[in-house]
Amino acid sequence: MKLALKIWRQNNASSPGKMVDYTVDNIEPDMSFLEMLDILNDELIVKGEDTVAFDHDCREGICGMCSLFINGEAHGPDRLVTTCQLHMRKFKDGDTIYIEPFRAKAFPVIKDLVVDRSSFDRIQQSGGFISVNTSGNTIDANTIPIPKHDADKAFDAATCIGCGACVATCKNSSAMLFVSAKVSQFSLLPQGKVEAKERVLNMVNQMDAEGFGNCTNTGACEVECPKGISLENIARMNREYLKSSLI
Amino acid sequence: MSNSPILKSSIAKKIAMALSGLFLVTFLSIHFFINLTSVFNEDLFNTLAHFMGNNPLIQFAMQPVLILGVLFHFIMGFVLDFKNRASRPIGYAKYNGAANASWSSRNMIISGIVVLSFLGLHFYDFWIPEMVYKYVEVKPIASERYFHELVAKFNSPIRTSIYCFSFFFLFLHLWHGFNSSFQSVGMNNKYSKTLHKVGYAFAVIVPFGFIFIALFHHFNH
Ligand code: HEM
Ligand code: SF4
Ligand code: FES
Numbered sequence: 001m002k003l004a005l006k007i008w009r010q011n012n013a014s015s016p017g018k019m020v021d022y023t024v025d026n027i028e029p030d031m032s033f034l035e036m037l038d039i040l041n042d043e044l045i046v047k048g049e050d051t052v053a054f055d056h057d058c059r060e061g062i063c064g065m066c067s068l069f070i071n072g073e074a075h076g077p078d079r080l081v082t083t084c085q086l087h088m089r090k091f092k093d094g095d096t097i098y099i100e101p102f103r104a105k106a107f108p109v110i111k112d113l114v115v116d117r118s119s120f121d122r123i124q125q126s127g128g129f130i131s132v133n134t135s136g137n138t139i140d141a142n143t144i145p146i147p148k149h150d151a152d153k154a155f156d157a158a159t160c161i162g163c164g165a166c167v168a169t170c171k172n173s174s175a176m177l178f179v180s181a182k183v184s185q186f187s188l189l190p191q192g193k194v195e196a197k198e199r200v201l202n203m204v205n206q207m208d209a210e211g212f213g214n215c216t217n218t219g220a221c222e223v224e225c226p227k228g229i230s231l232e233n234i235a236r237m238n239r240e241y242l243k244s245s246l247i
Numbered sequence: 248m249s250n251s252p253i254l255k256s257s258i259a260k261k262i263a264m265a266l267s268g269l270f271l272v273t274f275l276s277i278h279f280f281i282n283l284t285s286v287f288n289e290d291l292f293n294t295l296a297h298f299m300g301n302n303p304l305i306q307f308a309m310q311p312v313l314i315l316g317v318l319f320h321f322i323m324g325f326v327l328d329f330k331n332r333a334s335r336p337i338g339y340a341k342y343n344g345a346a347n348a349s350w351s352s353r354n355m356i357i358s359g360i361v362v363l364s365f366l367g368l369h370f371y372d373f374w375i376p377e378m379v380y381k382y383v384e385v386k387p388i389a390s391e392r393y394f395h396e397l398v399a400k401f402n403s404p405i406r407t408s409i410y411c412f413s414f415f416f417l418f419l420h421l422w423h424g425f426n427s428s429f430q431s432v433g434m435n436n437k438y439s440k441t442l443h444k445v446g447y448a449f450a451v452i453v454p455f456g457f458i459f460i461a462l463f464h465h466f467n468h
Contacts, residue, residue, distance in 0.1 A: 006340070019340050072343030098341040105334050171344060171353055172331035174257075204256055213334030214257045214327050216355060217427040223347035232435045239433030241258045 001027040001088065004096040005040065007052055010109050013116075017109065019098075029089035033076060034059060034066060036088055037099075053112040059084040061226065064161030067168070068113055069100040074165035074224045082163060082226045102168035106175070106210040117164050119210040120178060124162075126206035127199035128182040130191050141191060150188045157184035159227040166221035166229070172213030177221040179207050180233035187240060197244040204241055260327060265431035267320040268424050272449070274313055279453050282460050289394045296393035300377060321363050328356045351423040358420035365413035372400055401464035410461045418454035425450050 002025045010017025024040050031039075034056050041051040057065035066083040070076035076086045091097065101109050106119040132138060160181035167175050183200050186192025192199075215234060222231045254263060281299065285292040299305055344353050351358065373396070380386050401407050426446040429439065 008340075069339060072339065072341040073346050077346070100339055100341070103335050103337055103339055105336055169347060171348070173334035174331075176257075204258055208255075208257050211334060212257075213331040215261060216327070216331070216352070217423075217430045218348035218352040220344070220347040231430065235430050235433045235435035237433075238258055238262065238431060239435075241256075242262060242433060245256075245259070 001025075001029065001091065001093040001095075003027055003036075003091065003094070005099060006096065007099045007113070008101055008109075009052070009112055010101075011111065013108055013110055019100075027088050029087065031088045032059070032084055033068070033070070033086040033088065034084050053110075053114045055114050056084060061085045062161060064163035067102045067115060067117075067164060069098075069102055069168055071098050074102065074169040075163075075226055079223070080226055080228055082161075082165075085226075102164050104164075104167050104173035104212065106173065106212050107164060107167065115164075117162075119212070120162050120164060120175070122210065123175070123179060123203055123206045124182065127195070127202040128186070130186060130195060132191075144190050146189060154185050154188040154192075157181045157188070157229065157233055160185075160225075160229050161227060163226060165224050165226060167212060169220045169224040170213065170215075171218060171220065172216060174215040174221075175207050175210070175212040176215040176234050176237070177225060177229055177231070179203050180237035181229045183237045183240065184233045187236070196240065200237060200240045200244050204237075260323065261431045262433075264320070264323050264327065265428035267316055267323065268428045270316045271320060272421070272425060272428075274316070275453060276449075279456055283456065285394060285397055286460055286463050292397075293391050293393050297388075297390035300381070300393075301388065317366065321359060324356065324359050349423065351419040352427070355420060355423060358416045361413055361416035362420055365409070365417075368406075368409065368413075372406070398464050398468045401461055402468070404465070407461050407465040411458045414454040414457045414461070417457070418450055421450035421454065422447065 002023065005022040005024060006019050007022060008017060009020045022040060024036060024043070027036050027039065034054070037052060037054055044051050055065050055067050057063045059066070061082045061084060064082070066075075068075065068083045070083065070086070075081060075083045077090055078086050099113065101107075101113045101115045102117075107115040107117055110116050158181075160178060162178060164178070166177035167173050170177075183203060186199060187196040217231070217234075219231060222229065254260065281292065281295045284295060376396075401410075426443050429435075429442055429446065434442070
């Protein structure tokens with residue numbers, strides 16, 4: 001396959017940046033999207049040009065590091081996959097592909113396609129945990145009976161990899177899907193219920209302070225989320241927030 | 248209200264938006280049922296319109312609340328829209344919004360602005376003349392005048408078209424908005440599926456019902 005690429009290039013956080021055209025040839029349908037970018041970068045190295053910076057780590061859909069807004073969609077046109085799991089067979093010979101960084105005020109660009117998602121870390125630090133006393137007499141979590149239904153819902157929420165696709169795709173740059181998944185994964189379980197009230201209040205506070213937008217329930221996040229995190233979590237978070245701020 | 252800390256957070260605003268929207272939905276239902284009677288029973292319509300226009304509780308308690316509700320809803324709508332746009336200072340060169348969300352959900356501000364402009368016209372057509380009639384010129388109570396006032400307005404093909412056009416945008420607004428408000432207030436349980444069907448049915452029946460009423464009076468008199 002021969003492809004025309006339009007890639008966002010930006011030297012550093014404070015430089016303006018622009019879309020730059022490239023072409024790549026001999027792309028196999030079985031390659032992953034990131035391998036296609038590796039090939040482009042190899043060619044740029046040979047030419048002595050600056051390579052395109054992009055985030056990646058596990059390359060198997062579990063770490064949440066790879067990002068990219070491809071042809072107008074977070075993680076590209078496929079569903080329930082991250083960019084590292086996106087294959088070139090989703091594209092046709094001669095296609096033009098737009099490749100942009102995840103965009104949000106709370107995700108500033110560091111270089112080219114790499115953005116700073118530490119706002120997510122700060123939200124996590126504000127309450128996305130349970131306090132455990134590890135003095136030696138901790139009770140084994142498996143001794144506490146948990147209804148299967150709750151355990152399943154908590155596990156589903158816990159599959160969120162914190163990639164930020166929900167923010168990138170949302171027309172409002174809202175982080176509600178991410179935050180609601182993190183709130184739900186704890187609040188559904190007995191260990192998490194203890195701090196549920198402070199957790200939801202603190203995490204929502206931090207989310208607002210980071211400058212994310214407001215959810216208007218378009219549902220785009222749920223469609224683009226590589227882990228299929230459900231909007232149900234947002235309803236649960238709203239409910240818990242309301243309860244926690246009134247009582 | 249807006250000074251209480253709870254209204255500062257994004258979720259509180261979202262819930263307030265939903266509650267004001269739901270409040271407007273109840274108002275809209277009442278308005279719709281009264282207007283519907285004009286199609287088959289002139290006297291019943293006159294009686295109901297007269298009641299709504301002269302009952303002190305409705306005039307001096309419900310009406311101000313309604314006006315505040317509308318003001319709150321659209322001002323908050325603009326505030327949120329402004330904030331949401333500011334949350335992405337540099338936009339995408341290519342953004343495929345249609346790939347993952349409906350037009351109506353992505354353009355609530357546009358359907359809202361059309362409905363707001365319509366409300367302006369609607370106030371000019373009915374509400375202001377009614378206020379002048381009752382409180383400025385203080386003309387005698389004439390409980391049978393309402394039907395004729397209504398029919399007279401729908402004579403004009405231009406006004407009738409503008410009304411129908413606006414009701415279509417009301418449909419778009421409610422198609423997303425009504426169900427969205429359940430999600431905003433945190434409703435997600437075994438009744439949600441049924442409730443969503445009711446929400447979609449309402450979003451279709453009420454605006455298209457209004458279109459029917461407008462066309463009925465345009466073509467029948
Ligand atoms: C009779 C008139 C109206 C009714 C019945 C109505 C109803 C609703 C409902 C039920 C919602 C959903 C709230 C939610 O998502 O939780 C909504 C949202 C919204 N409305 Fe209205 N509305 C009306 C007029 C207006 C007007 C005049 C504007 C003016 C701009 C407006 C702007 C908005 C906006 C921007 C939203 C989206 C906010 C969000 O989803 O969070 N609406 N409306
Ligand atoms: S909710 Fe989905 S899209 Fe958002 S951060 Fe988690 S895994 Fe990524
Ligand atoms: S690189 Fe780890 S999820 Fe894509």
